[in-house]
Amino acid sequence: MVHHVKRQFVFFGGKGGTGKTTCAAAYAYALSRLGIKTLVVSTDPAHSLADAFNRPIGLDVIPVAENLWGIEIDAEEEAKKYMKAIQDKMLHIVSAVIVEEIKRQIEIAYMSPGAEEAAIFDKFIELMESIGNPYDVIVFDTAPTGHTLRLITLPEILGIWIEHLIEKRANAMELMKVAAKYDKDLQEKIKEDPIIDTLQARRDKFALARKILTDKKNTAFYFVLNAEKLPIIETKRAIEILQKHDIGIGGVIVNKVIPEEAGPFFEKRRVDQEQYLKQIDEMFGGFGVARIPLLDSDIKGIEQLSEIAPLILKLDEM
Numbered sequence: 001m002v003h004h005v006k007r008q009f010v011f012f013g014g015k016g017g018t019g020k021t022t023c024a025a026a027y028a029y030a031l032s033r034l035g036i037k038t039l040v041v042s043t044d045p046a047h048s049l050a051d052a053f054n055r056p057i058g059l060d061v062i063p064v065a066e067n068l069w070g071i072e073i074d075a076e077e078e079a080k081k082y083m084k085a086i087q088d089k090m091l092h093i094v095s096a097v098i099v100e101e102i103k104r105q106i107e108i109a110y111m112s113p114g115a116e117e118a119a120i121f122d123k124f125i126e127l128m129e130s131i132g133n134p135y136d137v138i139v140f141d142t143a144p145t146g147h148t149l150r151l152i153t154l155p156e157i158l159g160i161w162i163e164h165l166i167e168k169r170a171n172a173m174e175l176m177k178v179a180a181k182y183d184k185d186l187q188e189k190i191k192e193d194p195i196i197d198t199l200q201a202r203r204d205k206f207a208l209a210r211k212i213l214t215d216k217k218n219t220a221f222y223f224v225l226n227a228e229k230l231p232i233i234e235t236k237r238a239i240e241i242l243q244k245h246d247i248g249i250g251g252v253i254v255n256k257v258i259p260e261e262a263g264p265f266f267e268k269r270r271v272d273q274e275q276y277l278k279q280i281d282e283m284f285g286g287f288g289v290a291r292i293p294l295l296d297s298d299i300k301g302i303e304q305l306s307e308i309a310p311l312i313l314k315l316d317e318m
């Protein structure tokens, strides 16, 4: 029997090394075991999905287990593909002036810092569009917090930028129509405008992404952190930013919690953690907090992932 799908899009974020990939992989695996067709996508340049599942995962979607698929997106590769696609489209453009303008804008948006996030973002949208066919749920294992926040807030920024381009393009076309009044050739040329079509298609995509990201019923962001001082502050900030952008928070996962039975060697650390755990409960309790114990070895492969998976799944019931 197929279990009820709580959310279609689930993001895991947090600092590097906290256990984002492990939690994303465990969660995705748990869903797949419930009969939910799940795709887990890594967008962190420091890919470790393959490590978590203990099997190779690459640039194309591959099956990992029954009802489970995985993919690791290569940002640089996506950025290159993206630029190439745009440039190919440019060949059809009529006005040289506007070509330069658009080129410049594209470079600003895609070649500046953030270029790779933008390219990944395109891939995001492509994958998001595949929801329901065949995937019931897509789990994103994201890059460390800063990158991800920028990525997630992109649709808003790029939406405004593209609106501006469309306006410019429309004005240019108006001028061209006037110029073409006595020029049959030019009239023919500007009958259709591939650029405005492309821009409008992109605008629609960004709007769709924004709609998906802010749909709290179907999309949520999970934060993974360890019980330490700085990550708590960082998580608080990140949550505030997401809330400002109207993105839902699914819960907070405290990973690598030292268990009581860890023994005297860990005792001091354990006691320190207790204080932070309390703080985490106070600050984030409203979102739901899951605790995952520090295991005695790295978490590799499906068997070990299943050990921690129920702890994360519980968040969906909170």
Ligand SMILES: Nc1ncnc2c1ncn2[C@@H]1O[C@H](COP(=O)(O)OP(=O)(O)O)[C@@H](O)[C@H]1O
Pocket: 014, 015, 016, 017, 018, 019, 020, 021, 022, 023, 048, 255, 256, 257, 292, 293, 294, 295, 296, 297, 298, 299, 300
């Ligand atoms: N609860 C845990 N107990 C023991 N090792 C863990 C635990 N969670 C994660 N690890 C290990 O810590 C390392 C970092 O985890 P990972 O999920 O790759 O972090 P991130 O994706 O946030 O960089 C990995 O080697 C992983 O196996």
Ligand SMILES: [Mg+2]
Pocket: 020, 021, 022, 044, 046, 047, 048, 049, 141
């Ligand atoms: Mg990772």
